[in-house]
Amino acid sequence: MSQQKRASFGGKLSAILVAAGSAIGLGSIWRFPYMAGEHGGAAFMLVYLLCVFVVGIPVMLGEFAVGRQTKMNAVGGYRSLAKNWRWLGYCGVIGAMFISGYYYIVAGWSLEYFFSSLTGSLYSSTESFTTQFATFQASWREVLYTFLFILLTHLIIIRGVEKGIEKASKVMMPALFVILVIMAIRVAFMPGAEGGYEFFLRPNFAEAFSAKTIFTAIGQAFFSLSVGMGCMVTYASYFKEDNNLTGTSLSVALLTLLVAVLAGLVIFPAVFSAGLEPSEGASLIFVTLPEIFKDMPMAGVWSSVFFILLIMASLTSTISFHEVLTAYFLEEYNLSRKAATRITSALSLALCLLSLLWVFDIKVLDIQDTSFFDIFDYTTANILMPIGGLFTCLFVTWKMKPSFLRDQMTNHGKLRGRLFPLLWFTLRYITPLLIIYIFVKNLGII
Ligand code: PFF
Numbered sequence: 001m002s003q004q005k006r007a008s009f010g011g012k013l014s015a016i017l018v019a020a021g022s023a024i025g026l027g028s029i030w031r032f033p034y035m036a037g038e039h040g041g042a043a044f045m046l047v048y049l050l051c052v053f054v055v056g057i058p059v060m061l062g063e064f065a066v067g068r069q070t071k072m073n074a075v076g077g078y079r080s081l082a083k084n085w086r087w088l089g090y091c092g093v094i095g096a097m098f099i100s101g102y103y104y105i106v107a108g109w110s111l112e113y114f115f116s117s118l119t120g121s122l123y124s125s126t127e128s129f130t131t132q133f134a135t136f137q138a139s140w141r142e143v144l145y146t147f148l149f150i151l152l153t154h155l156i157i158i159r160g161v162e163k164g165i166e167k168a169s170k171v172m173m174p175a176l177f178v179i180l181v182i183m184a185i186r187v188a189f190m191p192g193a194e195g196g197y198e199f200f201l202r203p204n205f206a207e208a209f210s211a212k213t214i215f216t217a218i219g220q221a222f223f224s225l226s227v228g229m230g231c232m233v234t235y236a237s238y239f240k241e242d243n244n245l246t247g248t249s250l251s252v253a254l255l256t257l258l259v260a261v262l263a264g265l266v267i268f269p270a271v272f273s274a275g276l277e278p279s280e281g282a283s284l285i286f287v288t289l290p291e292i293f294k295d296m297p298m299a300g301v302w303s304s305v306f307f308i309l310l311i312m313a314s315l316t317s318t319i320s321f322h323e324v325l326t327a328y329f330l331e332e333y334n335l336s337r338k339a340a341t342r343i344t345s346a347l348s349l350a351l352c353l354l355s356l357l358w359v360f361d362i363k364v365l366d367i368q369d370t371s372f373f374d375i376f377d378y379t380t381a382n383i384l385m386p387i388g389g390l391f392t393c394l395f396v397t398w399k400m401k402p403s404f405l406r407d408q409m410t411n412h413g414k415l416r417g418r419l420f421p422l423l424w425f426t427l428r429y430i431t432p433l434l435i436i437y438i439f440v441k442n443l444g445i446i
Helices: 012-023 026-038 042-070 074-081 083-119 129-137 141-158 161-188 194-201 211-225 231-236 245-273 284-294 299-332 337-360 372-399 402-410 420-442
Strands: none
Touching: 012 161, 012 231, 012 245, 012 299, 026 042, 026 083, 026 211, 026 245, 026 284, 026 299, 042 074, 042 194, 042 211, 042 231, 042 245, 042 372, 042 402, 042 420, 074 083, 074 231, 074 299, 074 372, 083 141, 083 231, 083 284, 083 299, 083 337, 083 372, 129 141, 129 284, 141 299, 141 337, 161 245, 161 284, 161 299, 194 245, 211 245, 211 372, 211 420, 231 299, 245 284, 245 402, 284 299, 299 337, 337 372, 372 402, 372 420, 402 420
16 A cells, blocks of 8 residues: 555644544443443542543553554554554454444434434423433334434545544534533532532442442543554554654543543433432433433523534544544455445444344344343443553553654654653553453452
8 A cells, every 4th residue: 555645634633633533422421421320420430530541541652653653554554563463453443343333323312312302302292201212212213313324424434534534523522512511510500410419529439349340441441532442543544743642642531531521520410400310321311411401491402502512523433433444444455445435334334233123123132131232332342442452552562662652752753752651661561460450350360
């Protein structure tokens, strides 16, 4: 593949925006509150914070280094640095497939909520929000919206990285931030909101803390930062040579954290105020958020604005894992962008249909009510991404020489790279040991 022909993202800000666009999405706004709700609230949040710094940022930096150095897709990137390590790239490709198998579905839920807010049917119905969600889950519209979301992603990807991805990221992020702040202020005035702050901000380690909490929090850190799956390798392959990789990874992580914490500050007070359960599960935000809007003047308008922003945030994330697969098919099989995009979209649709078997009332896997949706979600965040992350650490600091990471962190001596010793040490010892320890501990071996 000729490197000259490869596209690149515009300026420094663009690199941060597109990487943050990938990171910030359903992971912070939908998955984080529901995981925190199921795993002890504040205790989970604290561990998650720690994981972002000790695990997420170093791994992201490692992936950036591989991507920008090689300017290739995940498989090609690892292979060109060390032939025997190409499997690590394949791990990412499989992870991207698994994520595709359910993420579009949740993104489709936002489409449904956007339209039903816009038409007002969400707020005029006599059914509770919980019942409305359950009814929607069993309807063909869920399939239609999933398909629409894949199509939307497809159309952006087909236009290529610079035009599609950059533009989408630039508009959505500031707007999303503003509406979350408005919602956080609004919920503070809801009766009974205090219970939510107590749950989300005051850790109770004695009651709600276990190896599972750390295991889930690490998974959430990987998922929300889009690391451990070759996504940041692929994106960094489009970064410019003067981009400061350390600064970019720090900014992306901080922005993601901010959105996740804001989402928690919106959801939990509302959950407690409405008398719902924080451990509601995957439907949490879809039954809780309408509770916030329902008594506001112009409920439908606020609600539509929120859901359109959620759709955009999800879109900048779907684009990123779609691109992991598209870049792989395109470069590894020498296909045109159009063909590679088509294969990826068709594959995503097939996997989503597998997850959506519940709509057709077909039960394939009857193991304790586990669906493909749950399997895809659990396996990506808790197994594939941590394994990908662990081996990225080992690759960057044991397989490669220190000069590899140093050169990428300092842009070949142009930047000072003061954080290099700290990050090198963390990537070489702390992050891998932590991941291994948690894995082993969660399996109950120690
Ligand atoms: N980080 C995204 C989110 O939080 O919604 C999800 C994601 C995107 C995970 C891309 C992995 C990935 F490669």
